[in-house]
Amino acid sequence: MNNTPQAKPRHRILLVGFPPAQMLDISGPLDVFTIANELSEAAGCGAPYQIDLAAPSAGALMTTSGVSLQAEFSLLDTTLRPDTVLVCGGRGARVASRDAGLVKALATLCDRAHRVGSICTGAFPLAATGALDGHRATTHWGHFDEFSDQFPHIDIDRDALFLSAGKCHTSAGITAGIDFCLSLVEKDLGRAIALSVARELVVFMKRPGGQSQFSTLLMHDAAGTGAGKAPFAELVSWMAEHLTDDLSVDVLAGRVAMSPRHFARRFSVALKVAPGRYVQMLRLEAARRLLTESTLSVKQIADRCGFQSVETMRIAFQRNLNTSPSEFRDRFQTIE
Template structure:
């Protein structure tokens, strides 16, 4: 049985508790008690969350966990120094150390991320980088695995991290089954961006939103201005003007970003050759996709694919 501890301290973000459900369903669907999960704090007893309600916790005591997950808070406030020291000491006894969101600040303060890659919520990435220059911050990642240390981005990414832990321990099939049970479309790969192109475009009018939704559902098809304008029930000239006014960019650039996002996701969740991914996401050929990846990530598709493959092997 794997023991998992979720470490909280006063002011912790309550969404971190969601990881408990992933391990609960792992036990239910595995057919045996695969995980012994506990919410712990340094003193034990009731610990207040960021929302004000308190959660009953076990005293950490001398207990050792196979996987210790440090919850974050909303303000990047560090817990007492005594807790930081205990986190540092526990790394020698735990198989995995992990963090959710700003919990990465706790791991970094304990010196566990020095010389390693890590991520945290994008909003706090700059502050993290300035405070811990010895850590390689990868702010555009859902979660990062570097040896025995796992870090995840914003709070919902804690579920992705928990599912990745379950996949590593008990297999991909069970992790995907749990994701479906939790009504998660699919387990996001660690290399997936924290950002969604559709959210960033922030189209205001129904017509532009309709065109973007059409594009997302038909990436492999012709998505010329004429086609998108027809979906929006506007003339091509009107559509181009309204689209640029609302999103700050021309339609062609937005479509490229949607295709890059979809192609990267395919790399993380399948083993399709690059030629197939290029065709399925509307690039047509690998060279056009390569140029788009260089513009978006500064790396070719092969480099992104290698990162995803290495993450699966960890």
């Protein structure tokens, strides 16, 4: 009888990119799993992952950086049997989400896998397969509205760095793919290995706050000229310049000659956020900018941004960004 221990089959991870793909959406996860392999091998446990790259066709996969990567496999290869499929983002991914042939091939591939995820705008082709229907998902903050328009039946989470819905997982923009893949390593191999990988990469194991701490009010295209937005373009510019004023619904409605109820409804439809929430986001945006670009005290910033007190600003930061103003400044201040 042979008592020799059998090597545990490696977990096969297939990264899927569509040209032009976002380089870091591929290289970030690749480094996470590669370092996990190196650390596991150093501990005498063997490499737990096999990592492959697929594209619409095998061969050179162009990235948005202008550098091509080598895809070992074609997405159309019916012999592929990955354990995990991770769909990477980039301009090509958004285009691919409208290509029926590529979406069908991706759907077939995802059906074969035990775990499926997306990095950044890789959520677009993944959503097109129907895998995310009826679930919450996230993507890069700059494409929230585009995603919601294309997939109205999917509940977009505008703050999560990554989240799960059954066997499907989605993550936010670009470097959030590293956060997400660290969470997969933790689930697969345990917290100790995941922490070691994070240390090697010099990143947070779990980044404080959500992706809203990096986004701006441009995500709402507030000054755009799209349908329904024009009446509020001048108003939102005025609001941003008068944060210490009374910005109640009654006052704002009066400035555009609407009744409060009609204004609140029209504003919410046009900008996809309620007036009160938009005011708070304007104040948070201004506070974030001053915390990173000035040496003003937290109290001075609270006053300048229209918060009633430092405590009111602290609560807003904690509720929306999962961090405090002081912690935010420590992490992101750009001046000495």
